[in-house]
Amino acid sequence: MSSRVVNGGISFWYADDGFPEAREPLGGDASADVVIVGGGYTGLWTAYYLKKAVPFLRITVLEQKFCGYGASGRNGGWLYNGIAGRDRYAKLHGHEAAVRLQKAMNDTVDEVVRAVGEEGFDAGLHKGGVLEVARTPAQLARLRAFHEHELSYGEKDRELYGARETAERIRVADAVGSSWTPHGARVHPVKLVKGLAAAVEALGVTVHEQTPVTEIRPKHAVTPYGTVRAPYVLRCTEGFTAALKGQKRTWLPMNSSMIATEPLTDAQWAAIGWEGRQTLGDMAHAYMYAQRTADGRIALGGRGVPYRFGSRTDNDGRTQAATVEALREILVAFFPMLAGTRIAHAWSGVLGVPRDWCASVTLDRSTGVGWAGGYVGSGVATANLAARTLRDLVQQDSGQGGRTELTELPWVGHKVRRWEPEPLRWLGVQGMYATYRTADRRELAGHRAESSRLARWADRIAGRH
DSSP states (O other): OOTTSEEOSSOHHHHHHOOOOOOOOOOSOEEOSEEEEOOSHHHHHHHHHHHHHOTTOOEEEEOSSSTTOSGGGTSOOEEESOOTTHHHHHHHHOHHHHHHHHHHHHHHHHHHHHHHHHHTOOOOOBOOOEEEEEOSHHHHHHHHHHHHHHHHTTOTTOEEEEHHHHHHHBOOTTOOEEEEESSEEEOOHHHHHHHHHHHHHHTTOEEEOSOOOOEEETTEEEETTEEEEOSEEEEOOGGGGGGSTTOTTTSEEEEEEEEEEOOOOHHHHHHHBOTTOOEEEEOOSSOOEEEEOTTSOEEEEEOSSOOOGGGOOOSSOOOOHHHHHHHHHHHHHHOGGGTTOOEEEEEEEEEEEOTTOOOEEEEETTTTEEEEEOOTTOHHHHHHHHHHHHHHHHHHHTTSOOOOTTTTSTTBTOOOOOOOOTTHHHHHHHHHHHHHHHHHHHHHHHOOSSOOHHHHHHHHHHTOO
16 A cells, blocks of 8 residues: 555545534533434434424534544445335335335435535535446346346336446446446535534534533433433434444444545546446445546445454544555456556545344334434435434424324334344454455356355345345
8 A cells, every 4th residue: 555545534525625623512411402412414414404394492413523523424425315224124014115215215315415405505416326337247147136126116217238338438347237327426425514514503503522422311412521401312323323331232333445546637537438427336245336526536435344343433534454455456447547546545434234234213202212324334315314204203202293204114113133242243244244255256257147155145144135
């Protein structure tokens, strides 16, 4: 790894847009109507929609570092319609319920675009859709099955492309096909979270940063600086949930890593194409995700060291040299003409993974404690849908509203068992991703159309199917 790579520093997005000015920590015991724990997308969107709906509500947001310190400031900038657990919800609640959930996610992409436009801040948005490519016979078989599966959930505007049509959009080496949906946009994660935090404060929401919440109890959010008491306490902590008292095994903090290149030249972009600025993914088992940034770089991510023993999280996004090199190899495999391109930045962050890999949103009406998360890497858009759902649930519980389309979605109130104790969960996650990577290597070498049995075995062990 070149010494010129900026490693950590939270993320490239902060290096690009600058760190925010610190907001004041909590000054002592306080009260509110709603206290929200976590200043990422879920917490800020929840505060935004609740305050818009009921302007007289006293809402307090408590954030352990600064708004956007976690996944909201480190993600790949994929604002898209994927939601974790949809197939399981179809099994539990019926296909039509899952179709309603998918439609809500499709609409959520446009809702974020609408809200950002209404608030008038730049979030680096470009709605070019999502293009997912296949580069081996086995990946192509999965791509075609995936495409048909998405159509079965009502996505009639999705398109399937062959090798030539794919190359007309982006020239990925060895690409033999792709699937495209319009329900996706590129976004600059930090510009989105900064603009949202400013919009929330402008509405009159109190935001305290540098205020870690150590415990959530009914009507209490406990911090070292005092306790905030409120009828509703909403946990919006995603990958950092394990740090709360009693939540160590609730959601597993899965690690994801990214690199960003130096800005590419006009000649390099002419060779690559990518004029539609779609977000880019693939059909590998250990998949990658990428975007063409607003300033002409490629930001690309994937799994590095997937999990730290004891559900630990990193402090500043620093990434192992081997992970940076592995991501660079993916970049060059996709775009061989970039073999000499410098990697400018590398970073990592955690996302929340429930034991059954299902995102969910809940309000316990007996305690007033609510939560949303478990997005498994699809949180940029899902957080917005979760926030609007939490808004409706709080309004329903407080008598200010009734049932809505959102409160009737199948992910509301979903219950899931906890993760196994250590060292079982560490061994399980390490083994799962090692198996996925081996499956990808076998498919690449074997040129067979069947997916590796190893990957199917790993899926079953992980509880993903």
